[in-house]
Amino acid sequence: MAETEAVARVMAQFADHVQWVRAWPDKPTWRDRFRRWASPESYRFDPTATPPKPWVDRPASHYERTGWRIRAAYHRSDLAFEVEYVVCDQCKIDWVESPYTSEGYKRCGLASAALRSLRRVYPGLQWHTGGGHFRESEPFWDSVSADVPGSYTRRERCHHLEP
Numbered sequence: 001m002a003e004t005e006a007v008a009r010v011m012a013q014f015a016d017h018v019q020w021v022r023a024w025p026d027k028p029t030w031r032d033r034f035r036r037w038a039s040p041e042s043y044r045f046d047p048t049a050t051p052p053k054p055w056v057d058r059p060a061s062h063y064e065r066t067g068w069r070i071r072a073a074y075h076r077s078d079l080a081f082e083v084e085y086v087v088c089d090q091c092k093i094d095w096v097e098s099p100y101t102s103e104g105y106k107r108c109g110l111a112s113a114a115l116r117s118l119r120r121v122y123p124g125l126q127w128h129t130g131g132g133h134f135r136e137s138e139p140f141w142d143s144v145s146a147d148v149p150g151s152y153t154r155r156e157r158c159h160h161l162e163p
Helices: 002-013 030-038 110-121 135-144
Strands: 018-020 055-059 069-075 078-088 093-101 126-129
Touching: 002 069, 002 110, 069 110, 078 110, 093 110, 110 135
Parallel strands: 018 055, 093 126
Antiparallel strands: 055 069, 069 078, 078 093
16 A cells, blocks of 8 residues: 555656547557558557556547546556546636546545646636535645636536537
8 A cells, every 4th residue: 555655656746747649549540450460479459558658648538528638647557546627728717527546546646736737738727627526525626726726616618618
């Protein structure tokens, strides 16, 4: 347990080192298929493989919300933390929802580091959530919302983002 917490604290320090992904692979791409054809003995496609960086920013899958992205942290191939977000450039507002931290990685600063990193990537925005906060999560939102425009308060999404 102490080892996992130490790993999580180191991962939090590298929250600004993110691998940006245009599409999350659920199946091999044409390049993967070509590699398999050209060199079958060296080909391996593993969608659960360890990402090259501990932090990944990827689009939400097709079954999730269109236009939303997911910022996630991985230790080896295990998910440590993730949060969904969407940015409206026209309204200058960002919504974050569903922060999730896996057991063993809780209270190690991953969520705070991820939200801080997102604010650096998207400066000058108001930061809100689309849903209400659970009573037990209010201390978390109070601590991460200090000096944050919008303070992660509940706000309906704008008409630019709704289908």
